[in-house]
Amino acid sequence: MEASLKELAKLEKLASSSSKSKSPSVDASLDALLQSLRETRETIQAGSASADTLAALQRTVESTKKDVDDRQKEVYSSLARFGKTLDKRFSAPLPSYQPMFTSPEAVAALERTVAAHFLRTGQFETAETFIEESGVDIYPELRLHFIDLHRIISALKEGNIAPALEWTDRNRAFLEARSSALEFYLHRSQYIRLLLATHPPNVPTALAYARTNFKPFYHRYGSEINRLMSCIIYLPIARLQASPYADLASPTLHLDLEPMFAKEYCASLGMSRQVPLRVIGDIGGGGALARIEKGRKVMRERKSEWSQSDELPIEIPLPVENRYHSVFACPVSKEQATEQNPPMMMRTCGHVITKDSLQKLSKPGGRVKCPYCPEESKVAEALRVHF
Structure with a gap:
């Protein structure tokens, strides 16, 4: 897929107005032509037009047409290369099935799923356009929830944990029922930021923050809190990075907060931690459809049926993040876990x-x-x- 992705990136650059191409973008060319037309109209209305004015306009139109044609040729050439790389990567044709979304109920369900996908991934303008054009009914609360989610995640990216802590404070009972470590990790991140944000390190401020916020978590994270206190002896940061506490100076300590928060936020809404349409695309487009179609073809050639429920005797390899286990069997007692025995x-x-x-x-x-x-x-x- 690497070659296909490279060609797609080139195609996106050519299609954008910021591309550094020999010819200007189509939008820029047309905008320049419109400006020339407006100026010529104003000149004519003012009564100061001449034959040279119309001749200059004609040259502008011809030049703009050439620029648009040149850019279009570049785009079409890049599009053809992208198509060729896709053909090489996916040599087997995709299977064809009867249309599955034919009933009004199925169409509405599909449109709601697509709209929810745009909202969940933060594509709010696209979501609004899709909702307006499709007429799909989306609960206003859902839209507000995802706007709030991305507002908090944006704050986390900037190193501001205050909005996330406000949310954890409102949902503490839910997080405690899940044994979530989110709130502790938020405070841990802020403690490390306070400790390493200045040179020399601001140890008194960091310790004051720790005394105020770590106490409720000591019964669960006592050993981790002890490490956070002990790492002070290896300051400044250059020594800390070469010490047994080097993981506390790693940027991943803060970057992990964003997916962790998104997971807990979506769980509070009764939604999966992964985006459903993205999972479907990764699994199906990542080889599952081609493997299933190949299995069907082999079974048809052998004139053998696996089962009446249209199953195939093949295994679909999945990434680790897409391996789901709804049942746990204890390796000690050999019993399946339940809500009472989790x-x-x-x-x-x-x-x-x-x-x-x-x-x-x-x-x-x-x-x-x-x-x-x-x-x-x-x-x-x-x-x-x-x-």
């Missing part, structure tokens, strides 16, 4: 067992030894896993 992840090593197994393996003092490694964890620190 999967729990031991914080120290990350291994997962059910809550009943966690209680049975716990020792006096509230600690449990992992059945798969020599690590021990506090039972109170075990986190519930949501699939």
Whole structure:
């Protein structure tokens, strides 16, 4: 796909008005022609026009036509190269099926999905145009929710965690029920920013912030908070980056906040953490459709049927982020997890067992030894896993 993406990037540049091409963009050429026409009209209305005025206008029209033709040739040439790279990448034709969105209900559902996709990905102008032209009915609350989501994410990109903290404060009960680490990670990010934002480091301000905001989280993140306090001895940042606490100086410590917040925000709306249309495109366009069609072709040639439910005996490889598991079987008790006996992840090593197994393996003092490694964890620190 790399060659196709390169050609697509070239095509996008040619189609944009900011392209550094030999010929000006079509928009720029037409705008210049309109300006010339307006000036000529004003000259004629003023009674000062001459034969040279009309001759100059004729030359302008011819020059503009040549510029537009040249730019169009570049665009068409780039479009042809892009098509050739797609043909090489996807040599097998896409399967053809009967139209699936024929009923009014199906069409409305598809349009709502597309409109929600535009809103969720922050393409608000495109969403408004699509909603207006399609007439699809979208709940006003949904639109406001996604505007709020992208407002907060934009603030996080700029290093401002205040809007995100306001949201976590309003939704603390929901986050605690999910054992979410979002609020702690927001405070951790702000603490590190305060610690490293100035030279020399502003240690008193950072410690004051830590004393105010870390206390409610110490029972769950005590070891992490201890690391945050201990990293001070390796300041300034040059020493910290070469110390055992180098991960605290990494930019990823702050960049992870954006997807984490989006995940929790969407979960509060009852939506998946991934954008549905993007998942469909990644899986289907990433090879699933071609593999399924190839399997169908082989089965037809062999004149064999896999099942009456139109299944195929093939496996579709999926990226790790698209592997979903709605059922968890405890490797210790061999029982499936339930709402009453949910999967729990031991914080120290990350291994997962059910809550009943966690209680049975716990020792006096509230600690449990992992059945798969020599690590021990506090039972109170075990986190519930949501699939």
